[in-house]
Amino acid sequence: MKATIERATLLKSLGHVQSVVERRNTIPILSNVLIEAHADGSIKLMATDLDLQVVETIAAQVETPGTITVSAHLLFEIARKLKEGSQVLLSAADSKMLVQSGQSRFNLPTLPRDDFPVIAEGDLGxxxxxxxxxxxxxxxxxxxxxxxxxxxxxxxxxxxxxxxxxxxxxxxxxxxxxxxxxxxxxxxxxxxxxxxxxxxxxxxxxxxxxxxxxxxxxxxxxxxxxxxxxxxxxxxxxxxxxxxxxxxxxxxVIPTGNDKLLKIDPKAFMEGVDRVATIASEKTRAVKMAVDHGKVTLSVTSPENGTASEEVPGEYTSDSIEIGFNARYLLDILAQIEGDTVELHLADAAAPTLIREGDKNPALYVLMPMRV
The missing domain is CATH 3.10.150.10 (DNA Polymerase III, subunit A, domain 2)
Structure with a gap:
């Protein structure tokens, strides 16, 4: 096998395939990337961990078609450190692969193509x-x-x-x-x-x-x-x-009868939760929400770090309610909201809360409360 390829093209493709390869492998061939050079001027790169397989085809100047396998992480690191804009020559013979670019030369050990496992797809109906x-x-x-x-x-x-x-x-x-x-x-x-x-x-x-x-x-x-x-x-x-x-x-677990509706600015809500959660203990990350007419009072009490509270304006007309959430879980959901308003459909302190941007939005979230 002998082929020349642009460093940027090789690096980008190796970046995709090498991330599938597990760092620690008991089966040596699974650490390798399969490289197939074809006479039509294409190179196929393949990597697998036996559960997942990625194949990428890229353009190259192929002098001699052939197939070989070589360490995926090693080849990726070499390509990453080669000069930008350079051409890379890949040449395989006698259980070795030569990687050459400018004045740089690397001779890498290889394993035969026949040992490389391929996921049998069967009929994908x-x-x-x-x-x-x-x-x-x-x-x-x-x-x-x-x-x-x-x-x-x-x-x-x-x-x-x-x-x-x-x-x-x-x-x-x-x-x-x-x-x-x-x-x-x-x-x-x-x-x-x-x-x-x-x-x-x-x-x-x-x-x-x-x-x-x-x-x-x-x-x-x-x-x-x-x-x-x-x-x-x-x-x-x-x-x-x-x-x-x-x-x-x-x-x-998707609640249908949550009749207490809180509408709030997701950005202000998220920033408020993030601020008060600064003192929350790593173990529980609990934040309490006291929801009342026109406002939400966020508070955290930590035996080690003291207390914190913040008021955030919100649109709410039902009976007041206090409910606790894991701050990180709540922030993860709020980070997905792109609009100017997020709706929290509440029932009581023990029931799951429904969170969405509105009934027309394709995404819906449910968050279980915490005792606080």
Whole structure:
């Protein structure tokens, strides 16, 4: 194999594939990136951790086609430190790969192509397209609520499913929860998604997809079965195993009878919560909200750090109520609000609170209260 490639192109592509590779691997080949040089002037880079696989195709001057695998992190670090604007020669022979650029030469050990595992996709029966921006919205508004608790593995991802909504018709819903908060986004069901199985997309796949979406516009092709999902974005293809588990019926925790409505400026509310939470203990991060006509009094009491309080104006006409929340969870939700007003639908100090920008907005959040 012998090919020359622009340093910037190589670095960008290696940045995508090497982040899939785990730093510690018991199987040496999983530390490597597969490099396939084709006679048509393209190079295919592939990396996998056996659950997730990314393939990217880039343009190059290919002198001799061939295939080899080499350490993904090592090649990425070398490309990162080479001079900007330089050309990089990749040449493989006799279990070594020469990386040459200007006066720099590196001889790296390689492993044979035949040992490199590829995720078998099988039949991906459901195929549809989503605008890249829609996928960005879905991920950004739900990923913060994904659970990191490994024992409840079925919550370690975003749940995608189709439904028939009474008011909106056929929809695609994305939901994530860690048991303390829930985030859900609803978008119109894309053509081809009807009859798709309910799937849970793992957290790592979500993170890698989000990185690829930063450099993608237009549509993303989504293909899935009950066990695998594939995202095709221009030159990159991301394939992942899905979480084999049953996502809980989250609709049961979305309150429908919360009749106390607080409307408030999300920016002022967020800044107030952030300020008083400065003295909250790391363990509980509890902030108390006393909601009354025309105002919300935020307060924190910490045995170690003292007390703090702040008043924030708000639109509220129901009976006064006191309720406590984890400040970090509340701030995570408020960070997703883009409009000038956020609605908090309250019931009592022990009931979950519904948070949204309005009933026309595709995103909805539920936050469990804390005793304070």
């Amino acid at each position: 459901t195929n549809f397209e989503l605008p890249a921006q829609t996928l960005v919205q879905i991920i950004d508004r739900t990923k913060f609520a994904i659970s990191t608790e490994e024992t409840r593995y079925y919550l370690n991802g975003i749940f995608l499913h189709v439904a028939d909504d009474d008011s909106a018709g056929p929809v695609l819903k994305a939901a994530a929860t860690d048991g303390h908060r829930l985030a859900r986004v609803t978008v119109p069901r894309p053509d081809g998604a009807e009859g798709m199985p309910d799937v849970i997309v793992p957290r790592k796949c979500v993170a890698e997809l989000r990185k690829l979406l930063d450099e993608s516009d237009g549509n993303v092709e989504v293909s899935l079965s009950a066990s695998k999902i594939r995202f095709t974005l221009g030159h990159a293809i991301l394939t992942s195993k899905l979480i084999d588990g049953t996502f809980p019926d989250y609709n049961r």
